[in-house]
Every structure is written in C-alpha cells, then in structure tokens.
C-alpha cells in the first residue's frame with residue numbers, strides 16, 4: 001500500500017461551504033427489509049461520492065447487531081464506537097467520529113459490545129438522534145440493520161431522506177414493500193387522536209367505501225375534525241421513501257423502481273421516489289474481499305458509476 005493510501009486524513013469538525021444549506025436533507029437513512037442486499041455498500045460509497053463532491057459527511061454504522069461498515073470503507077475496527085456513546089463512556093457523539101481515510105468523510109463505527117448497545121432504550125435513541133442532528137456536517141448517513149424492528153424503523157423514520165435498497169427479485173421486492181408498509185404503519189402510530197387512528201386503520205384495510213386512500217380521509221376529516229386532518233396530513237406528507245435497486249443485471253431491472261412506486265401510489269395514494277440503480281458488478285465483491293472501498297479501488301466500475309449517479313440525484317433534490 002502506498003504512503004498516500006495509508007495516510008490518515010483528519011476529519012474536519014467545521015461544516016464546509018457548498019451543498020450544506022438549510023434545505024439540505026442532512027440525515028439520510030439506508031434501509032431495506034433484509035441483510036445482504038447492499039445497504040452497507042450503498043451507505044459507504046454514497047458517503048464517499050458526496051465527500052468527493054465537496055460535502056462533509058459522517059457515516060454512522062447503525063446496524064446495531066452486525067456492524068461492518070468500517071470494512072466496507074477499508075478501515076480496521078476503530079477503538080471508539082457508537083457503543084461508547086450509547087453506554088455514556090463518551091458524552092458527545094462527535095467524539096466518536098474517526099477518520100475514514102477519505103477526505104471530508106468521517107465514520108462512527110458500529111456498536112460491538114453489550115446488549116444495551118444492540119437494543120437502545122427510548123431515551124438513548126432520543127439522545128442519539130439529538131446528537132446526530134447537532135453534528136456540524138452536511139450529511140449524516142445511517143447504515144441501518146436488517147429487519148423491521150422498531151429500532152430500525154425509528155431511525156429510518158427520523159431521517160430526512162429514507163432510502164430503501166432492494167434487489168430486482170420477487171422475494172426482495174416483497175421484503176422492500178413490507179419494510180415500507182411497516183415503517184408507514186409505525187409512522188401512523190404518531191396519530192394521537194384515537195378516532196383518527198381508528199379511521200385510518202379502516203382505510204388501510206380497504207374496508208372504507210368513502211375513503212380509498214389516506215388522502216381521502218384527510219379530505220373527509222377537514223370538515224368534522226380539522227386538527228386531526230392537519231396531523232394526518234403532516235404524517236402522510238413527510239413519508240416519502242426513495243427506492244434504490246441494487247444488483248441490476250438487465251434493462252428491465254432498471255424499470256423496477258418506477259413500477260413499485262406506481263403500485264404504491266395506486267394502492268395507497270402515496271408517493272415513493274426512485275433514486276436510481278446500481279448494477280451487479282464483480283468489482284463489488286472483489287473490493288469487499290480486498291477490504292477496500294469500492295469507489296476508491298474501482299472508481300470507474302459500473303457499480304461505482306451507479307453509486308455516483310445516486311449521489312448526483314440526491315444532490316439534485318437539494319438544489
């Protein structure tokens with residue numbers, strides 16, 4: 001390895017000028033129904049791509065059960081990690097940021113000890129989210145764990161932008177759909193008016209002939225429960241996950257994102273975005289085996305170009 005490659009680049013504590021505006025979707029969560037679908041690949045390399053475009057970025061390994069984001073970046077297990085913050089050994093989250101070896105990109109390594117860290121209590125989660133928001137950077141990228149546990153969903157929902165990674169296979173599409181639906185239902189638990197919550201569950205079960213979608217319910221509530229209508233409107237309006245199709249092989253694989261978004265819109269009347277596609281590429285597993293970041297070791301591979309397009313599309317959302 002060259003001296004240049006091993007040089008540790010300190011992570012700047014100051015926010016850079018550039019993409020970090022008040023409008024920037026700062027906290028980005030990368031989720032999806034299952035493990036092994038490319039969440040860490042997308043998180044790590046999206047972070048590198050955004051940093052390459054001049055943004056300051058912190059990657060947080062929020063896979064509280066199977067943290068391995070550091071390996072995707074090609075760095076060893078850092079001595080300080082999220083565990084230290086969750087277990088109060090470190091008072092400030094920013095003190096757990098370690099250099100990633102890439103300019104402007106910092107890493108908060110995943111928790112690797114203690115049940116408490118793998119399953120943070122509500123107060124710990126709230127504290128973590130508060131500190132995340134306070135980080136002085138343009139973007140924070142959360143690499144989420146697999147499954148639909150509340151801890152995963154709550155981080156997904158707390159983000160400004162939630163990405164759902166899926167593979168172009170029926171099983172993976174079902175999982176992604178389930179992940180989106182479960183997180184939507186979790187979000188609807190924020191409805192504090194019991195009457196609205198009940199009406200909403202009837203709509204979602206398809207048993208309400210007067211309201212086919214949640215938006216029809218908003219229209220109806222405006223007349224007899226304006227406060228309930230406003231709350232439901234806010235919860236619905238803020239729910240807008242973005243799909244990322246990984247391991248695409250055929251032309252048709254690239255159309256899967258828009259097809260899923262159209263189905264979601266048809267059945268629920270809600271918007272899903274499509275951020276883009278990353279092709280299936282041997283460069284990915286080769287990079288993992290070499291413990292190197294894909295974008296660093298194979299920047300012109302098809303998968304790298306796919307991730308860079310994701311970054312461009314993401315930056316375009318904030319323009």
Ligand SMILES: Nc1ncnc2c1ncn2[C@@H]1O[C@H](COP(=O)(O)OP(=O)(O)O)[C@@H](O)[C@H]1O
Nearest residue numbers: 035036037038039040041247279280281284285
């Ligand atoms: N686009 C791709 N092309 C080829 N292999 C891939 C691709 N994306 C992921 N993989 C393979 O899948 C493995 C799991 O990816 P990873 O990002 O760790 O998934 P997750 O974080 O969702 O568990 C990678 O180590 C790699 O071998």
Ligand SMILES: [Mg+2]
Nearest residue numbers: 039040063143
């Ligand atoms: Mg992972």
